[in-house]
Amino acid sequence: MDTSIFIADYLEKHQRLIANLPQAKIAELIAIYEKAWQENRQMFVCGNGGSATNASHFITDLSKAASDKMDKPFKGMSLNEHLSWITALGNDYAYEDIYVRQLMNFAQPGDLFMALSVSGNSPNLVKAAKWAKEQGVFVIALVSSRPCQLAELADFLIAVDETHYGRVEDAHMGICHMVCYAFIEKT
Template sequence: MTQNPQSLVQEYVQQGIEARTAFFQAGSESVIEVAKLMAVTLVRGGKILFCGNGGSAADAQHLAAEFVSRFEMERPSLPALALTTDSSVLTAVGNDYGFDQVFSKQVKALGREGDVCVGISTSGTSRNVLQALRMGREQGLTTVALLGREGAAIQEHCDYPLCVPAQRTAHIQEVHIVIGHLLCGLVDHFLFEAADQLQPYL
Protein backbone atom coordinates (compact mmCIF):
# COMPACT_ATOMS: atom_id res chain seq x y z
CA MET A 1 0.00 0.00 0.00
CA THR A 2 1.40 3.40 -1.00
CA GLN A 3 1.99 5.78 1.91
CA ASN A 4 0.16 9.09 1.53
CA PRO A 5 2.16 12.33 1.30
CA GLN A 6 0.83 13.73 4.58
CA SER A 7 2.05 10.71 6.52
CA LEU A 8 5.44 10.95 4.76
CA VAL A 9 5.71 14.57 5.90
CA GLN A 10 4.71 13.78 9.49
CA GLU A 11 7.07 10.81 9.70
CA TYR A 12 9.98 12.84 8.36
CA VAL A 13 9.33 15.75 10.72
CA GLN A 14 8.96 13.47 13.73
CA GLN A 15 12.21 11.68 12.95
CA GLY A 16 13.93 15.06 12.66
CA ILE A 17 12.60 16.15 16.05
CA GLU A 18 13.78 12.90 17.60
CA ALA A 19 17.27 13.28 16.10
CA ARG A 20 17.61 16.85 17.40
CA THR A 21 16.26 15.94 20.84
CA ALA A 22 18.51 12.90 21.18
CA PHE A 23 21.62 14.91 20.38
CA PHE A 24 20.94 17.91 22.58
CA GLN A 25 19.85 15.89 25.59
CA ALA A 26 23.39 14.51 25.76
CA GLY A 27 25.44 17.02 23.78
CA SER A 28 24.41 20.57 24.72
CA GLU A 29 27.26 21.01 27.23
CA SER A 30 29.76 19.85 24.63
CA VAL A 31 28.47 22.46 22.18
CA ILE A 32 28.93 25.18 24.82
CA GLU A 33 32.44 23.93 25.58
CA VAL A 34 33.42 23.99 21.90
CA ALA A 35 31.99 27.51 21.53
CA LYS A 36 34.10 28.72 24.47
CA LEU A 37 37.14 27.06 22.94
CA MET A 38 36.48 28.80 19.60
CA ALA A 39 36.01 32.15 21.32
CA VAL A 40 39.30 31.77 23.20
CA THR A 41 41.04 30.81 19.95
CA LEU A 42 39.75 33.96 18.28
CA VAL A 43 40.74 36.16 21.24
CA ARG A 44 44.26 34.78 20.94
CA GLY A 45 44.47 35.65 17.25
CA GLY A 46 43.70 32.19 15.87
CA LYS A 47 41.22 31.10 13.25
CA ILE A 48 38.71 28.36 12.52
CA LEU A 49 39.04 25.99 9.56
CA PHE A 50 36.05 24.02 8.27
CA CYS A 51 35.93 21.06 5.89
CA GLY A 52 33.45 18.47 4.64
CA ASN A 53 32.10 16.83 1.48
CA GLY A 54 28.87 17.39 -0.46
CA GLY A 55 26.20 18.84 1.80
CA SER A 56 28.82 19.05 4.55
CA ALA A 57 31.00 21.13 2.22
CA ALA A 58 28.07 23.52 1.87
CA ASP A 59 27.77 23.60 5.67
CA ALA A 60 31.51 24.35 5.96
CA GLN A 61 31.12 27.32 3.63
CA HIS A 62 27.92 28.44 5.33
CA LEU A 63 29.49 28.49 8.80
CA ALA A 64 32.71 30.15 7.66
CA ALA A 65 30.57 32.89 6.08
CA GLU A 66 28.65 33.40 9.33
CA PHE A 67 31.92 34.08 11.15
CA VAL A 68 33.48 36.30 8.49
CA SER A 69 30.34 38.32 7.73
CA ARG A 70 28.06 38.13 10.76
CA PHE A 71 25.55 35.84 12.39
CA GLU A 72 22.81 37.71 14.25
CA MET A 73 24.59 40.72 15.71
CA GLU A 74 26.70 43.50 14.27
CA ARG A 75 30.29 42.80 15.27
CA PRO A 76 33.80 42.68 13.77
CA SER A 77 34.57 40.00 11.20
CA LEU A 78 35.96 36.81 12.70
CA PRO A 79 38.64 34.74 10.91
CA ALA A 80 37.29 31.50 9.49
CA LEU A 81 38.02 29.54 6.31
CA ALA A 82 36.19 26.82 4.41
CA LEU A 83 38.74 24.43 2.89
CA THR A 84 36.16 23.43 0.27
CA THR A 85 36.17 26.51 -1.95
CA ASP A 86 39.47 26.79 -3.84
CA SER A 87 38.95 24.67 -6.95
CA SER A 88 42.58 25.01 -8.06
CA VAL A 89 43.91 23.74 -4.73
CA LEU A 90 41.33 20.95 -4.54
CA THR A 91 42.00 19.71 -8.06
CA ALA A 92 45.78 20.07 -7.80
CA VAL A 93 45.98 18.11 -4.57
CA GLY A 94 43.37 15.61 -5.74
CA ASN A 95 45.24 15.04 -8.99
CA ASP A 96 48.76 14.92 -7.54
CA TYR A 97 48.18 13.23 -4.17
CA GLY A 98 44.64 11.85 -4.12
CA PHE A 99 41.28 13.03 -2.85
CA ASP A 100 42.06 11.82 0.68
CA GLN A 101 44.53 14.69 1.08
CA VAL A 102 42.55 17.64 -0.34
CA PHE A 103 41.90 19.02 3.16
CA SER A 104 44.95 17.80 5.09
CA LYS A 105 47.32 19.59 2.69
CA GLN A 106 45.45 22.82 3.34
CA VAL A 107 45.48 22.28 7.10
CA LYS A 108 49.24 21.77 6.93
CA ALA A 109 49.71 24.93 4.88
CA LEU A 110 47.22 27.22 6.62
CA GLY A 111 46.71 25.84 10.13
CA ARG A 112 48.74 27.17 13.04
CA GLU A 113 49.09 25.91 16.58
CA GLY A 114 46.08 27.05 18.56
CA ASP A 115 43.71 27.21 15.59
CA VAL A 116 40.56 25.08 15.47
CA CYS A 117 39.88 22.56 12.69
CA VAL A 118 36.24 21.49 12.30
CA GLY A 119 35.56 18.41 10.18
CA ILE A 120 31.99 17.61 9.14
CA SER A 121 31.00 14.08 8.13
CA THR A 122 27.49 12.65 8.32
CA SER A 123 28.84 9.11 7.93
CA GLY A 124 31.71 9.57 10.35
CA THR A 125 33.95 7.80 7.84
CA SER A 126 35.03 10.48 5.31
CA ARG A 127 38.70 9.75 4.79
CA ASN A 128 39.69 13.24 3.70
CA VAL A 129 38.02 14.71 6.81
CA LEU A 130 39.80 12.13 8.96
CA GLN A 131 43.14 13.05 7.37
CA ALA A 132 42.46 16.75 7.97
CA LEU A 133 41.82 16.14 11.66
CA ARG A 134 44.90 13.95 11.98
CA MET A 135 46.99 16.67 10.38
CA GLY A 136 45.38 19.24 12.64
CA ARG A 137 46.46 17.30 15.71
CA GLU A 138 49.99 16.98 14.35
CA GLN A 139 50.10 20.75 13.79
CA GLY A 140 48.83 21.56 17.28
CA LEU A 141 45.30 22.57 16.27
CA THR A 142 42.29 21.71 18.38
CA THR A 143 40.10 19.32 16.42
CA VAL A 144 36.30 19.25 16.40
CA ALA A 145 34.08 16.91 14.39
CA LEU A 146 30.39 17.11 13.55
CA LEU A 147 29.48 13.48 12.94
CA GLY A 148 26.55 11.16 12.38
CA ARG A 149 25.60 7.62 13.22
CA GLU A 150 28.21 6.28 15.63
CA GLY A 151 31.00 8.62 14.54
CA ALA A 152 33.02 5.64 13.32
CA ALA A 153 36.78 6.10 12.92
CA ILE A 154 36.79 9.89 12.98
CA GLN A 155 35.60 10.04 16.59
CA GLU A 156 38.90 8.54 17.73
CA HIS A 157 40.96 11.23 16.01
CA CYS A 158 39.43 14.46 17.26
CA ASP A 159 39.37 16.28 20.58
CA TYR A 160 35.67 17.17 20.52
CA PRO A 161 33.37 14.75 18.63
CA LEU A 162 29.79 16.03 18.33
CA CYS A 163 27.95 12.96 17.09
CA VAL A 164 24.28 12.99 16.07
CA PRO A 165 22.79 9.57 16.95
CA ALA A 166 20.66 9.22 13.82
CA GLN A 167 20.87 7.07 10.70
CA ARG A 168 19.18 9.24 8.08
CA THR A 169 21.70 11.53 6.38
CA ALA A 170 19.26 14.40 5.92
CA HIS A 171 18.39 14.48 9.62
CA ILE A 172 22.05 14.37 10.60
CA GLN A 173 22.74 17.32 8.29
CA GLU A 174 19.82 19.25 9.77
CA VAL A 175 21.15 18.80 13.30
CA HIS A 176 24.65 19.71 12.15
CA ILE A 177 23.51 23.10 10.92
CA VAL A 178 21.65 23.67 14.19
CA ILE A 179 24.89 22.90 16.05
CA GLY A 180 26.76 25.21 13.68
CA HIS A 181 24.32 28.07 14.22
CA LEU A 182 24.53 27.58 17.98
CA LEU A 183 28.32 27.71 17.81
CA CYS A 184 28.13 30.98 15.88
CA GLY A 185 25.66 32.50 18.32
CA LEU A 186 27.51 31.29 21.41
CA VAL A 187 30.88 32.52 20.14
CA ASP A 188 29.35 35.95 19.59
CA HIS A 189 27.86 35.79 23.09
CA PHE A 190 31.18 34.92 24.74
CA LEU A 191 33.16 37.47 22.74
CA PHE A 192 30.82 40.45 22.84
CA GLU A 193 28.28 39.94 25.63
CA ALA A 194 29.86 37.75 28.31
CA ALA A 195 33.62 38.03 27.91
CA ASP A 196 34.09 37.54 31.65
CA GLN A 197 33.03 33.92 31.20
CA LEU A 198 36.16 33.31 29.14
CA GLN A 199 38.58 34.45 31.85
CA PRO A 200 39.13 30.96 33.32
CA TYR A 201 40.20 29.79 29.86
CA LEU A 202 42.64 32.62 29.09
Protein backbone atom coordinates in the same frame (compact mmCIF):
# COMPACT_ATOMS: atom_id res chain seq x y z
CA MET B 1 3.90 6.65 -1.10
CA ASP B 2 1.65 8.70 1.13
CA THR B 3 3.65 11.92 1.34
CA SER B 4 1.70 13.28 4.30
CA ILE B 5 2.71 10.23 6.39
CA PHE B 6 6.31 10.54 5.17
CA ILE B 7 6.47 14.24 6.07
CA ALA B 8 4.89 13.74 9.49
CA ASP B 9 7.31 10.89 10.25
CA TYR B 10 10.34 12.86 9.05
CA LEU B 11 9.38 15.91 11.10
CA GLU B 12 8.67 13.86 14.22
CA LYS B 13 12.10 12.21 14.01
CA HIS B 14 13.77 15.54 13.22
CA GLN B 15 12.09 17.32 16.14
CA ARG B 16 13.07 14.52 18.54
CA LEU B 17 16.69 14.70 17.33
CA ILE B 18 16.86 18.49 17.68
CA ALA B 19 15.22 18.39 21.12
CA ASN B 20 17.85 15.91 22.31
CA LEU B 21 20.97 17.65 21.03
CA PRO B 22 23.63 17.77 23.76
CA GLN B 23 23.23 21.33 25.03
CA ALA B 24 26.22 21.17 27.38
CA LYS B 25 28.47 19.97 24.54
CA ILE B 26 27.21 22.77 22.28
CA ALA B 27 27.98 25.28 25.04
CA GLU B 28 31.52 23.82 25.23
CA LEU B 29 31.87 24.18 21.46
CA ILE B 30 30.85 27.84 21.67
CA ALA B 31 33.47 28.33 24.40
CA ILE B 32 36.12 26.66 22.21
CA TYR B 33 35.37 29.06 19.37
CA GLU B 34 35.32 32.04 21.74
CA LYS B 35 38.74 31.09 23.15
CA ALA B 36 40.15 30.66 19.63
CA TRP B 37 38.74 34.08 18.70
CA GLN B 38 40.27 35.68 21.81
CA GLU B 39 43.65 34.14 20.94
CA ASN B 40 43.43 35.20 17.25
CA ARG B 41 43.53 31.57 16.13
CA GLN B 42 42.59 30.43 12.64
CA MET B 43 39.51 28.24 12.27
CA PHE B 44 39.34 25.73 9.44
CA VAL B 45 36.20 23.77 8.60
CA CYS B 46 35.36 21.25 5.89
CA GLY B 47 33.16 18.37 4.87
CA ASN B 48 32.03 16.48 1.78
CA GLY B 49 28.74 16.76 -0.10
CA GLY B 50 26.03 18.29 2.07
CA SER B 51 28.53 18.62 4.90
CA ALA B 52 30.73 20.75 2.62
CA THR B 53 27.80 23.07 2.09
CA ASN B 54 27.23 23.21 5.86
CA ALA B 55 30.92 23.98 6.42
CA SER B 56 30.77 26.85 3.92
CA HIS B 57 27.56 28.20 5.43
CA PHE B 58 29.04 28.02 8.93
CA ILE B 59 32.22 29.88 7.98
CA THR B 60 30.23 32.54 6.15
CA ASP B 61 28.06 33.15 9.22
CA LEU B 62 31.04 33.07 11.58
CA SER B 63 33.44 35.19 9.50
CA LYS B 64 30.87 37.73 8.36
CA ALA B 65 27.78 37.93 10.58
CA ALA B 66 29.40 36.99 13.89
CA SER B 67 32.49 39.07 13.09
CA ASP B 68 30.23 42.09 12.48
CA LYS B 69 29.11 41.90 16.12
CA MET B 70 32.56 41.42 17.66
CA ASP B 71 35.35 43.94 18.20
CA LYS B 72 37.62 41.92 15.86
CA PRO B 73 36.85 39.34 13.18
CA PHE B 74 36.89 35.57 13.36
CA LYS B 75 39.64 34.09 11.17
CA GLY B 76 37.65 31.36 9.48
CA MET B 77 38.16 29.43 6.27
CA SER B 78 36.16 26.69 4.61
CA LEU B 79 38.60 24.27 2.98
CA ASN B 80 36.03 23.09 0.45
CA GLU B 81 35.65 26.50 -1.25
CA HIS B 82 38.78 26.62 -3.40
CA LEU B 83 37.72 24.62 -6.47
CA SER B 84 40.84 25.17 -8.57
CA TRP B 85 43.09 24.33 -5.60
CA ILE B 86 41.02 21.25 -4.69
CA THR B 87 41.10 19.92 -8.25
CA ALA B 88 44.85 20.59 -8.55
CA LEU B 89 45.53 18.77 -5.29
CA GLY B 90 43.23 15.89 -6.22
CA ASN B 91 44.80 15.59 -9.66
CA ASP B 92 48.45 15.98 -8.68
CA TYR B 93 48.33 14.05 -5.39
CA ALA B 94 45.12 12.26 -4.42
CA TYR B 95 41.56 13.18 -3.48
CA GLU B 96 42.33 12.25 0.11
CA ASP B 97 44.90 15.10 0.15
CA ILE B 98 42.55 17.95 -0.79
CA TYR B 99 42.12 19.19 2.78
CA VAL B 100 45.37 18.20 4.46
CA ARG B 101 47.45 19.99 1.80
CA GLN B 102 45.54 23.21 2.46
CA LEU B 103 46.07 22.83 6.20
CA MET B 104 49.78 22.37 5.57
CA ASN B 105 49.87 25.85 4.00
CA PHE B 106 47.99 27.67 6.74
CA ALA B 107 47.41 25.83 10.02
CA GLN B 108 49.51 26.54 13.10
CA PRO B 109 49.55 24.83 16.51
CA GLY B 110 46.58 26.04 18.55
CA ASP B 111 44.36 26.68 15.53
CA LEU B 112 41.04 24.84 15.14
CA PHE B 113 40.13 22.23 12.54
CA MET B 114 36.50 21.09 12.41
CA ALA B 115 35.31 18.24 10.21
CA LEU B 116 31.61 17.74 9.54
CA SER B 117 30.75 14.22 8.43
CA VAL B 118 27.84 11.81 8.67
CA SER B 119 29.98 8.72 8.08
CA GLY B 120 33.00 10.05 9.99
CA ASN B 121 35.24 7.88 7.83
CA SER B 122 35.91 9.97 4.71
CA PRO B 123 39.59 9.45 3.86
CA ASN B 124 40.19 13.15 3.09
CA LEU B 125 38.73 14.25 6.44
CA VAL B 126 40.47 11.53 8.42
CA LYS B 127 43.84 12.35 6.83
CA ALA B 128 43.39 16.06 7.57
CA ALA B 129 42.37 15.32 11.17
CA LYS B 130 45.39 13.05 11.72
CA TRP B 131 47.78 15.66 10.35
CA ALA B 132 46.13 18.45 12.36
CA LYS B 133 46.36 16.47 15.58
CA GLU B 134 50.05 15.70 14.95
CA GLN B 135 50.70 19.43 14.43
CA GLY B 136 48.96 20.59 17.61
CA VAL B 137 45.86 21.86 15.84
CA PHE B 138 42.74 21.29 17.95
CA VAL B 139 40.49 18.78 16.14
CA ILE B 140 36.70 19.04 16.37
CA ALA B 141 34.36 16.51 14.78
CA LEU B 142 30.62 16.72 14.23
CA VAL B 143 29.48 13.24 13.23
CA SER B 144 26.54 10.83 13.46
CA SER B 145 26.06 8.05 15.98
CA ARG B 146 27.95 5.54 13.81
CA PRO B 147 31.33 4.40 15.15
CA CYS B 148 33.95 6.23 13.09
CA GLN B 149 37.57 7.25 12.75
CA LEU B 150 36.91 10.97 13.23
CA ALA B 151 35.39 10.27 16.63
CA GLU B 152 38.59 8.50 17.66
CA LEU B 153 40.80 11.36 16.42
CA ALA B 154 38.81 14.31 17.74
CA ASP B 155 39.92 16.40 20.68
CA PHE B 156 36.27 17.48 20.91
CA LEU B 157 33.35 15.47 19.57
CA ILE B 158 29.65 15.93 19.06
CA ALA B 159 28.03 12.76 17.75
CA VAL B 160 24.35 13.36 17.09
CA ASP B 161 22.11 10.43 17.94
CA GLU B 162 21.03 9.62 14.38
CA THR B 163 22.33 7.94 11.23
CA HIS B 164 19.93 9.38 8.61
CA TYR B 165 22.06 11.62 6.38
CA GLY B 166 19.51 14.41 6.01
CA ARG B 167 18.66 14.65 9.69
CA VAL B 168 22.32 14.46 10.75
CA GLU B 169 23.24 17.25 8.32
CA ASP B 170 20.26 19.29 9.57
CA ALA B 171 21.42 18.81 13.17
CA HIS B 172 25.01 19.74 12.31
CA MET B 173 23.83 22.96 10.67
CA GLY B 174 21.69 23.71 13.71
CA ILE B 175 24.75 23.29 15.93
CA CYS B 176 26.77 25.54 13.64
CA HIS B 177 24.02 28.16 13.74
CA MET B 178 23.99 28.03 17.54
CA VAL B 179 27.74 28.66 17.62
CA CYS B 180 27.42 31.64 15.27
CA TYR B 181 24.32 33.12 16.86
CA ALA B 182 25.89 32.91 20.31
CA PHE B 183 28.13 35.71 19.02
CA ILE B 184 25.65 37.42 16.68
CA GLU B 185 23.04 37.77 19.45
CA LYS B 186 25.53 38.27 22.28
CA THR B 187 24.36 41.02 24.61
